[in-house]
Amino acid sequence: MLFDTAIIVGTGLIGTSLALAFKETKEISNIIGYDTDNNSLKAALKLGAIDEPAKISDISTVDLIIFATPVESINIILRDTIDLIKEDTVVTDVGSxxxxxxxxxxxxxxxxxxxxxxxxxxxxxxSGPLNAKADLFKDKYYILVKSVNCDQIYFNKFERLISKIGAVPIKLDAETHDEILSVTSHLPQVISYYLVKTLMDLKEDNENYLKLVGTGFKDTTRLSKSDPQMWIDIFKQNKNNILTAIENFEKELNTFKKDLIEDKYSEIKDDLIKISNFGF
Structure with a gap:
């Protein structure tokens, strides 16, 4: 068994899914949960994701702490609890x-x-524990960033746990992670939100914009339903990288706009062929 007791701080979609996945590994003897939302905590308990509800002070009794809250709130929680955490405890988060x-x-x-x-x-x-799934992480990449104070033995131990839930661990440094994710995750979120905002603005003058929303628009803007508070925290913490990602996207969009104005359809088609053949 890799860990004795783990506490999940934040029993939303990711926290509860992790708890369910950890349960299936049988590598943690006891999983407790904490959340300021009592309904979320009750749902996680009913699902069997956690063994019992906890107080935040119970982090003093565990050997694994998982922060599954919006990234900015971790600072607030730590301010009040850092002195309670036992030495050699493994602490991790799930933030973007x-x-x-x-x-x-x-x-x-x-x-x-x-x-x-x-x-x-x-x-x-x-969002929320009712959408949680034990297999949410199966065959998905799980990025791990080692802090300077983390002992390699404990890093390896947690990496083994992540492998046991079916995820694929990838080791990165923090700066590289945030730079890449600004393009592959954060930029698509911004675009999704503001495509919807564009529709909202246009439909003020013509309700037919709403009537004629097709599956393509819905598919492209699926991310706009994501939790705004979670994304505000991400935008704050990765502001500069996101601004750079937006500038790069604007450059591509302006090139397309210029080609369209100048009727350069063969150039546009060449780009589209390259794009449609790009594999990922």
């Missing part, structure tokens, strides 16, 4: 930004906390 939280834990020079920045590339525009 890594640089700021790694920098935070690297500051704790006087306390032996094995922090591992975690980011499962799995999820949904749906």
């Amino acid at each position: 930004t890594k640089y700021e939280i790694i920098k935070l834990f690297d500051c704790f020079k006087n306390k032996k906390i094995n922090f591992i920045g975690g980011h499962p590339l799995a999820g949904s525009e749906k």
